[in-house]
Amino acid sequence: MASQLTEGSIPKIFKNEECVQPILQVIDLEETHSKNQDEETVRYRLKLSDGKFYLLATLNRQLNEMVINEEIKDFSFVELLNYQKTVIKNTDFLLVSNLESVSNQTEKIGEPTQFTNETQENEIEIEKEEEKEKEKEQTTFKTQPLETGITLLRNLNTYNKNWKIKVRVTNKAEPKTYNTNGKEGKVMYVTVIDSNGDEMRATMFNDYVTKFNKVLQVSKCYYISGGRLKPSDRRFSSIQSDYEINFNNSTKMTLCTNTSDLPKEAYHYKKLSEIEKTQNGMKIDVLAIVAEVGDLMEVKSRTGTQLKKRECILADQYLRISCNFWGEAAEKNTFSDNPVIIIKGANVGEYLNKKNLSASRSARIILDPEINEAQEIRDWWYRGGGKKTQEQLGKTIGKSFGGYTNWIENDRDPLSNINDLNLGIGQKADYITAKVTITRVLRDLSNPVCYPACNFENCNKKVTLQGSHWVGEKCNHRIKKPTYRYNAKIRLSDPTNSIYATGFNDTCERILGVNAEEIETLKQQGRDGEYKAVFDKAVPLEGLARIRITENEYEGKTFKRLILSNFKPITDYVLESKKLIEQINKINRTNK
């Protein structure tokens, strides 16, 4: 109801500024009589209010009727159509010649005061004050600290000792144990941000880890003083700061509740294209969308410990890159529904001339941040952006059992590349997509196509018959009847080479068209003709093979272990032709 009144219209009218047909409230409507040469004239005086201020007004006589028939009365809302401002005896008056009744009301809106010259001056004062306040707020994030005695992070260096900072904790990495040169210890990293938006890293060791881990909580704010400043090592941090602080026995921390001047977050991420220019071993912050997610895998590290790993592909409007998540980051995040991701402190690496990223526990992962760039990437993704082939900075994932078609769009590798490029060495497996023909499926006594598998909770390990039960050599489960699963050696050939790759259950089922149970039944029942027929169908089948390559050591010799993780018979000849032409053109271009 109050919103019907045109806010700020009275000051405008007073200042003779344009104000189109404002809606005002009638207050203190009174009748006046004046005698003028024997003629008694009735005039109506009133106050017109915009809810905050009012002006004195008089109605022209032609409007008198509106008062008489109660179109206008006290508290009525009226629309001011035509008026003239005059000054009578130092008081401003509005002579109203035309107005329209809007509605009759029963109460006064607000506590309006008369708008006079003084009011105007005061108004200007108030405006100035508000401006100042706003400026103050803004400079808080620029260079002047709001509070006295607080040092900005950018002003910290190794020379000043008596500093006190007011910061919010934006990241707290899990404490890590280390063992260098026989010395064991604990270290913890924390990232803080101050009122200026600058970030800095802080470290603490051993007992101080325990001590400060209890105190420091992510997103809470603290006054901190005391500690050792040292130049930052960009290999371990992507934070844009020349220094980092080491919290030690001189460090004091107190929780701070006056936190309005501290930002919640600092996003200094880069586009994926920046990775190309970043040195290997350095850290970087990136913003992208998770385009593909691999399964959680367990990998054995060089020291023998089991590490959890998840291979993913990150993409933005221009590039794709391979990113591996390790440890907790791999376990906790399933990245379902292609979330937008910011990774702070991802490691830049390189493999086979292609850059890649890895994120371990020291990295900070933010999913679906509420910032404009995140929305832009998401919009691009929904419009089908991810489907168009982007240039790749890293390899695509080979997923073991179906699911992703992206591996088919890879460049085809000749099988000779396995040896020529020495693939498979190093901790991570290599994958290639090759166009091959299946030339053989081994099926003799020393190479059976399938094996009896433990069906206890997806165990799948080999079991052997011991008496009346089947027992797993490695899993020790006892089961009544095993499920047969494929584990076949398949010979793949192309113009450059022939290799044997192992196919597991899903892949073989797809190639042979029957499941392992059926094959085993045919074999056991001696139905040789049908048995042979299954394999005759598979050879020579032409298709795209996704091959996983690792290197193993056996009795002092290294050899390549090849797994056929996926196989797709060629059905789309046009696509294959296009791919070939593409590759031929590439060769031609480089040769010219």
Next chain:
Amino acid sequence: MSSATPRINFKYLSQFEGKTIRIIGKVGEKQGNNVILHTTDNGQVIVDRSKNLEKNYQTNIVEVLGIWNNNQLRELTFFNLSDNFDFTTYNQMIDLSMEHKEIFM
């Protein structure tokens, strides 16, 4: 040394005067013993079918094997393809095979 009959399109016909070639195209108008073949690269070839009249083209797109002489293709035999054929990719292939004649021809 015998080699397979080269596959070409309209653009390269002039290089194969008097030779046996294969050419793919869409079946067009019949003109007596002749048929117009609309090649994959938008050319028009008159195919003289006199020696092969009993057999009819079964698909919209065919490959004709014949001798190119005096602006006519004297059909020796033909192959039915599908009604669906990617002309662009095929033309690219022809261009590449002409570029690397030593491998393909």
